Amino acid sequence: xxxxxxxxxxxxxxxxxxxxxxxxxxxxxxxxxxxxxxxxxxxxxxxxxxxxxxxxxxxxxxxxxxxxxxxxxxxxxxxxxxxxxxxxxxxxxxxxxxxxxxxxxxxxxxxxxxxxxxxxxxxxxxxxxxxxxxxxxxxxxxxxxxxxxxxxxxxxxxxxxxxxxxxxxxxxxxxxxxxxxxxxxxxxxxxxxxxxxxxxxxxxxxxxxxxxxxxxxxxxxxxxxxxxxxxxxxxxxxxxxxxxxxxxxxxxxxxxxxxxxxxxxxxxxxxxxxxxxxxxxxxxxxxxxxxxxxxxxxxxxxxxxxxxxxxxxxxxxxxxxxxxxxxxxxxxxxxxxxxxxxxxxxxxxxxxxxxxxxxxxxxxxxxxxxxxxxxxxxxxxxxxxxxxxxxxxxxxxxxxxxxxxxxxxxxxxxxxxxxxxxxxxxxxxxxxxxxxxxxxxxxxxxxxxxxxxxxxxxxxxxxxxxxxxxxxxxxxxxxxxxxxxxxxxxxxxxxxxxxxxxxxxxxxxxxxxxxxxxxxxxxxxxxxxxxxxxxxxxxxxxxxxxxxxxxxxxxxxxxxxxxxxxxxxxxxxxxxxxxxxxxxxxxxxxxxxxxxxxxxxxxxxxxxxxxxxxxxxxxxxxxxxxxxxxxxxxxxxxxxxxxxxxxxxxxxxxxxxxxxxxxxxxxxxxxxxxxxxxxxxxxxxxxxxxxxxxxxxxxxxxxxxxxxxxxxxxxxxxxxxxxxxxxxxxxxxxxxxxxxxxxxxxxxxxxxxxxxxxxxxxxxxxxxxxxxxxxxxxxxxxxxxxxxxxxxxxxxxxx
Numbered sequence: 020x021x022x023x024x025x026x027x028x029x030x031x032x033x034x035x036x037x038x039x040x041x042x043x044x045x046x047x048x049x050x051x052x053x054x055x056x057x058x059x060x061x062x063x064x065x066x067x068x069x070x071x072x073x074x075x076x077x078x079x080x081x082x083x084x085x086x087x088x089x090x091x092x093x094x095x096x097x098x099x100x101x102x103x104x105x106x107x108x109x110x111x112x113x114x115x116x117x118x119x120x121x122x123x124x125x126x127x128x129x130x131x132x133x134x135x136x137x138x139x140x141x142x143x144x145x146x147x148x149x150x151x152x153x154x155x156x157x158x159x160x161x162x163x164x165x166x167x168x169x170x171x172x173x174x175x176x177x178x179x180x181x182x183x184x185x186x187x188x189x190x191x192x193x194x195x196x197x198x199x200x201x202x203x204x205x206x207x208x209x210x211x212x213x214x215x216x217x218x219x220x221x222x223x224x225x226x227x228x229x230x231x232x233x234x235x236x237x238x239x240x241x242x243x244x245x246x247x248x249x250x251x252x253x254x255x256x257x258x259x260x261x262x263x264x265x266x267x268x269x270x271x272x273x274x275x276x277x278x279x280x281x282x283x284x285x286x287x288x289x290x291x292x293x294x295x296x297x298x299x300x301x302x303x304x305x306x307x308x309x310x311x312x313x314x315x316x317x318x319x320x321x322x323x324x325x326x327x328x329x330x331x332x333x334x335x336x337x338x339x340x341x342x343x344x345x346x347x348x349x350x351x352x353x354x355x356x357x358x359x360x361x362x363x364x365x366x367x368x369x370x371x372x373x374x375x376x377x378x379x380x381x382x383x384x385x386x387x388x389x390x391x392x393x394x395x396x397x398x399x400x401x402x403x404x405x406x407x408x409x410x411x412x413x414x415x416x417x418x419x420x421x422x423x424x425x426x427x428x429x430x431x432x433x434x435x436x437x438x439x440x441x442x443x444x445x446x447x448x449x450x451x452x453x454x455x456x457x458x459x460x461x462x463x464x465x466x467x468x469x470x471x472x473x474x475x476x477x478x479x480x481x482x483x484x485x486x487x488x489x490x491x492x493x494x495x496x497x498x499x500x501x502x503x504x505x506x507x508x509x510x511x512x513x514x515x516x517x518x519x520x521x522x523x524x525x526x527x528x529x530x531x532x533x534x535x536x537x538x539x540x541x542x543x544x545x546x547x548x549x550x551x552x553x554x555x556x557x558x559x560x561x562x563x564x565x566x567x568x569x570x571x572x573x574x575x576x577x578x579x580x581x582x583x584x585x586x587x588x589x590x591x592x593x594x595x596x597x598x599x600x601x602x603x604x605x606x607x608x609x610x611x612x613x614x615x616x617x618x619x620x621x622x623x624x625x626x627x628x629x630x631x632x633x634x635x636x637x638x639x640x641x642x643x644x645x646x647x648x649x650x651x652x653x654x655x656x657x658x659x660x661x662x663x664x665x666x667x668x669x670x671x672x673x674x675x676x677x678x679x680x681x682x683x684x685x686x687x688x689x690x691x692x693x694x695x696x697x698x699x700x701x702x703x704x705x706x707x708x709x710x711x712x713x714x715x716x717x718x719x720x721x722x723x724x725x726x727x728x729x730x731x732x733x734x735x736x737x738x739x740x741x742x743x744x745x746x747x748x749x750x751x752x753x754x755x756x757x758x759x760x761x762x763x764x765x766x767x768x769x770x771x772x773x774x775x776x777x778x779x780x781x782x783x784x785x786x787x788x789x790x791x792x793x794x795x796x797x798x799x800x801x802x803x804x805x806x807x808x809x810x811x812x813x814x815x816x817x818x
Contacts, residue, residue: 020186020210020213021049022212023213024049025217026047027206027217028051028052029052029193029219030221031057031060031189032059032060032368033063033066033169033173033176034362034372034376035052035221035362036058036176036180037375037377038219038379039052040180041373041377041379042185043180045380045384045385047384048185052177052185052187053188054187054188055191056190057302057303062224062338062339062341063169064169064170066340066369068166069165069263069369070086070166072128072163076347077127077131077749077761078390078393080131081374081390082371082374082377083367083370083374084132084163085377086370087163090103090175093179101167101171101172102167104260105165107263108165108265109143109146109262109264110265111155111158111268111323112155112156112157112158112267113267116423116477117267117268118156119795121137121158123477123747123749123750126794126795127751130760130761133163134161135160136159137159138158138159143155143158143160147262148254149261151324151325154268154322154323155323164262165263167369176376188208191209192299196218196229196232198233198356198357202216202357204217217358219360220237221362224241228297235359236405236406238349238408239364239409240342241297242413243290244338244340245286245313247281247282247283248280248332248334248336249333252280254326255279261273261280267422268319269284269316269319270286270421271316272284273320280327284316286312288313290309291410292339305336305338306337306339309337342366343366343409343413344404345416346416347395348363348366348395349361349363349364350395350396351388360379375395386541391698391699399568401456403456414432415431426747429452434452434454437458438458439459440593440653441501441593449465450463450674451471455504455564456504456565460504461501463486463675463676463679464489464674465482465485477744477747477795479745483767489674489676489678489679490683492671492673492675493673494599494683497598497605497672498597498642498679499595499663499664499675500596500674501596502594503592503593503594505561505563505594506563507587508559508571508585508587509560510560512583514582518579519551520712524536524538524539524702524721524724530553530554532553532622532624533550533553533624535548535549535551535622536710539719541723542723543724544720546569546573547563547692547696548562548692548707554624561648563692563693565693566692571585591652591653592651592652594634594650594659596640596647596648598644598646599642604670605667606647608666616817620817621816621817629649629659630658630662630666634659635650635651637650641683641689642680642687643807644815645818681764682767685736685775685776686768686807688736688777688806690763690777694777702724703724704727706733708728731782732779732780733781735780735785736807737762737765737775737790737804738775738808739774739794739801740801741773742799745765745775746764746765746766748764749762750765750776750792752778752780753790753793753798754784759780759781759784760778760779762776763778763779764776776792785803
């Protein structure tokens, strides 16, 4: 065994072997994988081996496509069969709502280049004769689905990596990880120590235990998962291999296995396995059969596929698989642990393992994953994620794996977790809450006497009328929105100005002022958009709440040895936004400060006393209207709320939530992080050129961004012919019979009374009036709006 290596990968399942292989493919051959037992000893060996390309996040879907396409190359390189069965698959819809879901998935697949097809129930039965079509309304066919041999795939990765110089050490458990003062890690194993520059936690079922070696509690939990294999079925004799099938209503998946059928289920009665610690001596073992737990799903499956009920059961497999709270992998560097990387929680290892290995290898060797991997980034979870939270959310996610995910749906498990001092005040006003980064925030306010519940739908929900009223109050009078779910940071020190000028692409404001700024990576792509507010050389930085860990990780990697202080203020600052033409009148009655435009113009920032409450106030609003953001310590928030509400009564003040904010920002053309602004876009593509300090330069990504100022695609606002349904995101944009772009977000704009969406199209079409957007299977006429539909000159924000 090597005593020194550039990378030590811990775990010999399909993901660990994929990471090892992809590292060697980049040229890093001084790498070693350490496995406590044999390759595939955890979850890999008993996996069903299914693979598919569709995913709710299109960027993950791209990596899944890569994984499937990789298998033939792996076979050629290694000479090891992967047991590839690329026989296609069906997703069956048993309800009209499920058919809408499949229409959305089909449309999304168009701009990803996927070859899917919507078919009738009768056509589905023709392609899959075991089904009873009476239980279904239609289906989605995907030619790139099937299954592989888990053993073959894992050993193909391992053999290809060995051929390129990697070492694999079996039957050698890692017992400790020690950070070395000069950098790197000492990987302590049963057979001795390895000094490694990088460590990758691909521990699978033991990922928690590996994380705990460095003081990290990863949000992963193993769940018992069962499938059965039938006896040989006469219906399969002499015919081509069956398609892979997902029956959502039955919560089951099935495929052919020999001359029988493999049928698995994600049942509602989800059961965690070994919830606190994973035994180190667990290896190629199965858990006791528990067919009674999956009996309800089997009963539905037998009705839907009668021939399977007639077949005998040859084998039942019950084994553990690990899940993260949202079902996506945990990938990337861990904040605060230099060169410690995660590649775990990969439940769909044979759909995602190749993409995970590719992204992580790129990240380690080039400093960037090469793809937008936000949906898999370990940084999407912060310290607020506890083991109890993980257990509740993983159980919920597992039991809903085949449930419809509606775009307006907020799931209840592990809530409320984080609340502010204003939570009860908003609940008293019938707020319908969502959770962002674990923090409860108001989505909209239901009318008095109605239950504060939103109906999940792909169309317009019962929130529509209430949100319209909230938007009207903001545009005509004044609205009040809690904004505590923003991320807040403080940057201080003699070097603060110079450091911010390096990490931020925008201008640095003068004292008493604010500035809006993008943040770029070295390749010139967007990794954040922020508001900077300055008091002397003390800066308040405001950004997306869900990206707090992501941004702290990046900034901490860029900090100098001295001269700059950086800390999160998210637990120390809470606040409200006031917006609307009467917001200045309301606030002016509560403070001695002069709020006139001459004294406190747009993008001003100053401490003020609001009523009895000490606050920091900035003149800025994401609604595009006159407005203010008011920040206070948490113990002042309730008093601030009550003070603003009482003073606002004669002015028509109304609470509003995130649904109204989305409507208001769309008609103003403002983009949003994780939708319009993501690491796959440059500042010029996103329309943020005007916020970049081109003349100053010297910021990270400056040269790459300057070279990309004539982009081939641009962000636009589209006005779509109203059909009673609005864009959700990821719909394809058509022109001349071809898909030319995609939607990033959309909705009904209540003030201008239009269905609006933002998206990316080729620059040549950035003013097109003859586009179409495919919404739930129907292509609707759309045209680019060159200017914001609301207040295009920005007078209301500035006057």
